[in-house]
Amino acid sequence: MKVTPNIIRYEFIGTEAKVAKSIHSGYVGIAGKVIDETRNTFILEHEGKRKTIVKDTAIFHFKFPDGTIVEIDGKLLVGRPEDRLKKRVRRLW
Secondary structure (H helix, E strand, O other): OOOOHHHHHOOOOOOEEEEEEEOOOOOOOOEEEEEEEOOOEEEEEEOOEEEEEEHHHEEEEEEOOOOOEEEEEHHHHOOOHHHHOOOOOOOOO
16 A cells, blocks of 8 residues: 555544554553544444544554555544545645
8 A cells, every 4th residue: 555645535444553652541552443433533442342542632553454554643534534535635745
């Protein structure tokens, strides 16, 4: 998978995610499959339980089906999934 700024337009439900860093220390290390997404949260299945993670306070590592692991700041992902498709991304490099 080619990693570009358009990665935030990707559908995250069904991908493996891990919370790499967070303001909330209880979130760090939670990993699992993304089973649902709302405007401000991801719901991960972690050890058979549902964990709700606030997007704005965390940095995520996503593992895509081809094995690519990408680190994305949750602040870029805030918003409804269908509205992220319309969002313009300014290149930082």
